[in-house]
Each structure stands twice: as structure tokens, then as C-alpha cells.
Amino acid sequence: MKKVQVIFLFMLCSVVGFSQTDTLILKNKDIIVGEIKSMDKNILVFETDYSDVDFKITWNGINRVYSKTNYLITLSDGRRYNGRIRSLNDSIVEIDTYMPNTVIKFSKKTEDLERPEGDRVEIYKSKIVYLKALDEGFWSRLSFNFDVGTNITKANDLRQFTFNTAMGYMADRWKGNLTFNELLSRQAEVEPTKRTELGLLYNYFLPKDWYVLYNLNMLSNTEQLLDLRTSNMIGLGKFLVHTNRSYLGFSTGLNFNNEKFTNEETANQSGEAFLGAQYNIFNIGDLDLLSTLVAYPSLTQKKRLRTDFKFDIRYELKFDLFFKIGTTINYDNQPTSGASTLDYIFQTTIGWKL
Numbered sequence: 001m002k003k004v005q006v007i008f009l010f011m012l013c014s015v016v017g018f019s020q021t022d023t024l025i026l027k028n029k030d031i032i033v034g035e036i037k038s039m040d041k042n043i044l045v046f047e048t049d050y051s052d053v054d055f056k057i058t059w060n061g062i063n064r065v066y067s068k069t070n071y072l073i074t075l076s077d078g079r080r081y082n083g084r085i086r087s088l089n090d091s092i093v094e095i096d097t098y099m100p101n102t103v104i105k106f107s108k109k110t111e112d113l114e115r116p117e118g119d120r121v122e123i124y125k126s127k128i129v130y131l132k133a134l135d136e137g138f139w140s141r142l143s144f145n146f147d148v149g150t151n152i153t154k155a156n157d158l159r160q161f162t163f164n165t166a167m168g169y170m171a172d173r174w175k176g177n178l179t180f181n182e183l184l185s186r187q188a189e190v191e192p193t194k195r196t197e198l199g200l201l202y203n204y205f206l207p208k209d210w211y212v213l214y215n216l217n218m219l220s221n222t223e224q225l226l227d228l229r230t231s232n233m234i235g236l237g238k239f240l241v242h243t244n245r246s247y248l249g250f251s252t253g254l255n256f257n258n259e260k261f262t263n264e265e266t267a268n269q270s271g272e273a274f275l276g277a278q279y280n281i282f283n284i285g286d287l288d289l290l291s292t293l294v295a296y297p298s299l300t301q302k303k304r305l306r307t308d309f310k311f312d313i314r315y316e317l318k319f320d321l322f323f324k325i326g327t328t329i330n331y332d333n334q335p336t337s338g339a340s341t342l343d344y345i346f347q348t349t350i351g352w353k354l
Contacts (some may be wrong), residue, residue, distance in 0.1 A: 006243035022046075024057070025064040025087075036067055041282040042244035053319070058283075059244055063090045072141070072170060074130035076242045078209030082134065082172060088122065095121040130245055132170060142203065143168040147324055147351025160185040162347050177201040183345055195345065196220045209239040213251060223263040223343040225336055232256045233274055238245060245283040251276045255296055261336040272296040273307070286316040304334040324349050 021213040022036045024046065032055070034048035038083045039059055046055040058177040073081040073095060073157035083097035146165035151158060161184045168177045178200055200216040215233040220226060222284015225327055242249075276294040291311045298304035312326035329344040 015113055022065070022067040023071060024062050024066075026057070027061055027063050029063075029080050034293075035133075036065070036069060036071075037133055038130065038331040039128070043286065044131070055347045056077075059128070062125075063087075065093065065125075070134045070174065072130070072132040072134055073128060075127045076129050076244075077127070077320070078174060078205065078207060078239065078242070080205060081121065085128075085131075087125070091126070092122055092126055093125045093128070095123065126244065129242060135334050141170050143170070143239075144352065145322075145351055145353035146320070149347055149349035158185070158187045162345075162349060164347075164349065164351070174202065174204045176203075177299035183347075194220070194221070194222050195343075203237070209242055213253070219330075221330065221343055222262075224330065224332065225339040227260040227262055229260075230258045235274065237276075246279070248280075249278050251278075257296075261339070263336060263338060270301050270304075271299045272297055288316065290314070300324050301334065306333075306334075307331045322351050322353065324351060 012144045021033050024032045024036075024044075026032065032046065032048065034046050034055075037045040037047055039045070039055065042059045044057045044059050044062065046057060048055065049330045066069070066086045068082060068084055070082060071086070073083065075081075075126070079183070081095050081097055083095045085095055087093050087094050108325050132140065144167045151160040161182075163182045164180070166177060166179045168175060179198070181195075181197045183193070183195040196219070198218045202214045204212045206212065213233070213235050217229075217231040217233070219231075221229075233253060233255045235251050237251030239247055239249040241247055247293075252273070252348075255274045257268075257270045257272055259268040261268070261272075268338055274294055276292070278290075278292045280291075281289045289312070294308045296306040296308075298306075307330075309329040309331075309352050310326070312324055314322050314324045316322050325348050327344060327346045329342070331342050332339075333341060335341050
């Protein structure tokens with residue numbers, strides 16, 4: 001009898017322990033128990049007690065998922081939820097938006113707390129394009145990455161250093177990104193080259209994958225004799241494609257420009273329109289391709305046109321490391337006197353992301 005009680009107690013503890021974890025059933029019928037940390041760009045990050053390294057599993061390689069964790073969830077049509085997910089079958093999941101912290105009243109009859117029944121939404125699993133566990137609070141919504149590169153040659157005594165970093169925060173209805181990029185180059189008998197860029201981006205999400213944007217950008221560039229260009233962009237954007245394979249978005253609006261050139265004593269202020277496009281492909285093995293193009297036709301300076309183009313290829317390595325090849329091109333058809341109309345940089349770096 002005592003043995004039966006011990007076995008029953010052991011099974012009960014196992015069931016309770018199992019219910020407090022996340023469970024995945026893969027397409028090959030393997031079952032993995034642990035903790036879902038995030039899913040983005042078709043890659044789910046999964047932590048287990050028996051491995052020091054997080055598992056990375058393709059989202060379309062999972063048949064079913066069961067979890068009692070609260071997530072920030074984004075769908076391909078732009079809808080966003082806070083809630084829990086569980087599979088109803090191999091293709092459909094249920095999102096339960098009931099939040100345990102939303103206690104609204106006390107029942108005298110049962111002497112217990114009554115919680116409102118949350119909304120339940122049934123959607124195809126393939127429609128989920130973003131998951132982020134929220135149990136860790138503020139820090140769980142942060143993201144961070146940086147990469148560095150250097151070139152040293154004996155010929156002409158070339159010394160070049162590049163550094164790029166980005167930090168982001170994802171809230172329920174908005175996201176913010178802070179970026180900093182630096183290029184320093186010194187060479188014998190040549191003036192030093194320096195390029196510094198600081199950017200702050202804010203997006204507020206609207207229904208159907210529309211969003212309002214504000215972008216503050218500061219750029220210093222010796223090639224174009226630019227001491228400092230401060231751009232304040234306000235506009236509206238929309239994702240036309242937003243899946244677990246790629247996304248394509250467009251944006252447009254106004255830019256208020258303030259420029260100070262090395263060879264000019266006074267600052268140049270102007271108003272511009274902008275039209276931008278961004279295309280990201282990320283379901284091609286360990287490769288991630290990102291391209292961005294923004295055109296700035298001037299509204300106050302006749303026939304002036306500026307363009308910014310960026311293209312990055314990133315290859316994912318182990319331990320959250322990555323190798324990146326990228327180029328940035330800045331064009332201005334009416335540069336200041338003595339400056340180049342075109343400036344570009346080509347970088348090969350290695351970095352780490354969190």
C-alpha cells in the first residue's frame with residue numbers, strides 16, 4: 001500500500017512539474033519539454049534543463065506547442081496579443097488573452113477571487129510571426145547586438161576600425177530602436193576618414209500592419225564634408241508582406257533637415273519628403289538578408305535629391321555569434337562645394353546578439 005502511495009505521489013509531482021513547463025511536438029514526433037524564450041524570423045529559441053545551450057528550432061518544423069507562459073504575440077496581418085498559446089491540432093493554435101494579474105472583484109459567496117474569462121482566438125500556427133515571453137518583465141522585451149571589424153596593412157600604414165551596435169525594446173503597441181555606427185580610418189600621408197551615425201527609431205503599431213514612425217538620425221561624414229546632419233522624420237508605414245519567410249514594408253512622410261558643413265559657417269536648413277522601402281529575407285538556412293532604401297526629394301531646394309541605401313548579409317554562427325558583410329551608400333546630387341556626391345563603405349564584421 002505504501003509503495004502505491006509513493007508511486008502515486010511521484011506521478012502527481014511529475015504531472016505538476018510537467019504542467020509548469022512548455023512542451024513542443026516536432027514534425028518527426030519528438031517531444032521536447034522546457035521553456036520557450038522567443039520566436040522571430042521563423043526561429044524559435046527553446047531552453048531546457050539538460051542543455052547549457054538553447055535549442056533553435058524552425059517554427060514550421062513544429063507540429064504542436066503547449067505553454068502556460070504569457071507572450072507578446074504578433075500575427076502576419078498585424079494583430080498583436082498578450083496571452084498564452086496551445087495547439088488544437090497540427091495547424092491551428094488557440095491564443096488565450098486572459099491575464100492572471102487582471103483580478104477585478106472578490107466573491108463573498110465563495111470567498112475567492114473571480115477572474116474574467118479572457119478572449120480566445122483560433123488562428124493558423126503559420127500566421128504567428130513573433131513570440132516573446134513576458135514573464136521576466138522589462139528585461140524580456142529588450143534586444144541587443146553589436147559587431148566589430150578591423151583592417152591593418154603594412155602598405156601605406158592603413159589602420160581601419162568599424163563598430164556597430166543596436167538596442168531595441170518591444171512593447172505591446174510600439175517598439176523603439178537605438179543604433180550607433182562608427183568608422184575610423186587612418187593612412188599614411190592621407191587625411192583621416194571618419195563616419196559616425198546615431199539613430200533613434202520609434203514605431204507605433206496600427207491595425208492591419210500600418211504604423212506611425214518617428215526617426216531621429218544624426219550623421220557626421222568627412223567624405224562629404226558633413227560636420228553634422230540632423231534629420232527628423234515623421235511618417236506612416238505599412239508591411240505589405242509579413243511572414244515567417246520575409247517581410248516587405250514601405251514608408252513615407254516628411255523630413256526636417258539641419259546640416260552643418262565643414263566649409264560653411266552657417267547651417268543649412270531644409271524640408272524634404274521621404275519614401276522608404278525595406279526588404280528582409282530570413283528563411284534561407286543560416287543566412288539573413290536585409291536591404292533598405294530611402295529617397296529624400298527636397299521640398300525647399302530646387303532639384304535636390306538624396307538617397308541612403310543599406311544592404312547586409314548576416315550568417316548565424318553558434319553561441320549567438322554572427323558574421324556580417326554589409327555596405328552603406330549615401331548619395332547627394334547637390335553636395336557642398338568640394339565634397340563628393342557619393343560616399344560608400346563596405347564592412348566585414350563579426351558580432352554577437354542577445
